């Protein structure tokens with residue numbers, strides 16, 4: 001079916017704003033749709049998908065959008081729309097435009113220079129090649145440039161996975177169990193879930209499978225004292241609260257009031273009453289000091305570059321800068337240090353990010369271990385075995401879109417060592433037995 005030609009102009013208009021990269025693409029899109037309430041759900045979907053296709057393929061499309069008479073922003077909009085709805089759905093095209101779109105469609109992208117194939121900025125492409133090698137970096141980039149599937153977590157306080165699958169089927173929504181997250185379901189297509197009773201009553205939450213695995217690594221148990229140090233809107237907090245069977249105390253810390261306030265309605269739906277959101281000013285806040293050495297398990301889901309989530313947020317690769325990553329490292333180290341003070345002897349600290357870069361992951365953990373001799377690394381293969389998660393890893397968890405069909409996630413589990421008692425010094429019976437200082 002042909003799209004109304006106005007859709008092209010609207011896609012071009014919002015794209016012009018998004019490509020300034022002054023705010024996240026999803027925020028700009030929501031604002032644009034709010035300002036243009038005449039669009040129905042289908043039109044919004046078409047515009048949003050086209051914008052995301054441009055963000056995913058920007059290097060490749062830009063090479064073509066420069067040529068010919070049509071202004072380049074219109075060409076980019078057309079290329080995005082042709083990628084998502086097909087050329088035949090576009091009305092009002094000039095002969096030149098039809099020719100351009102047909103030519104682009106016929107390009108064998110595997111013959112393009114590697115960085116154009118990857119559709120990544122140079123600095124990021126170089127870092128990924130240095131980490132993974134060119135072949136794997138290209139595989140990873142190809143998957144990062146596809147839309148993410150829709151994953152759900154079943155809230156074990158309210159339902160079980162089989163019943164949810166059966167309930168969704170009535171909608172009808174096809175969903176299947178995921179391999180690594182025991183409460184995870186992958187939904188085919190992207191149905192609206194907000195109005196389903198299952199969602200309204202808190203039996204399901206949207207959460208990537210990798211994020212679910214990450215929360216499980218903490219191994220939180222009934223009755224424990226747990227802190228989710230960077231709780232944000234509470235994706236992992238909710239999973240942790242359910243793992244604790246709504247018992248014990250789960251503190252949800254964050255420096256952002258706005259993010260914590262998004263946790264509130266989710267908490268209300270979830271049925272959890274063991275969660276205590278706490279706004280902190282920074283990682284050395286006095287509110288944290290009161291809990292020092294008292295917490296069984298602490299999760300640090302650190303602020304990071306977010307490069308593991310490019311399937312959902314393709315604008316991040318163009319918005320992120322290497323200097324910002326370097327700044328982030330300092331923050332990550334400082335947060336991990338602040339959070340570690342909470343952990344009691346024998347307790348566990350999980351450091352996690354949704355970054356693909358070693359400098360935000362392994363490097364931060366290694367630096368932490370070298371300056372905190374009272375902590376030791378618990379090898380990830382041991383943690384995965386404890387949690388019965390069928391994943392093969394070495395020291396760290398590294399979930400990757402091209403290997404695990406999840407967002408990119410990193411995690412390391414650290415344990416505060418039991419205090420070693422200082423060896424008792426035997427008191428010599430006679431003063432004369434003490435070694436005498438040489439004169």
Ligand SMILES: C[S@@+](CC[C@H](N)C(=O)[O-])C[C@H]1O[C@@H](n2cnc3c(N)ncnc32)[C@H](O)[C@@H]1O
Pocket residue numbers: 211229230231232233234235236237253254255256259280281282283301302303304335
């Ligand atoms: C990766 S996000 C957390 C996502 C969240 N855990 C989830 O699963 O939805 C990182 C969070 O760290 C918070 N943050 C930044 N600096 C912080 C600090 N110094 N102490 C605690 N939280 C901080 C940010 O506000 C942000 O919400």
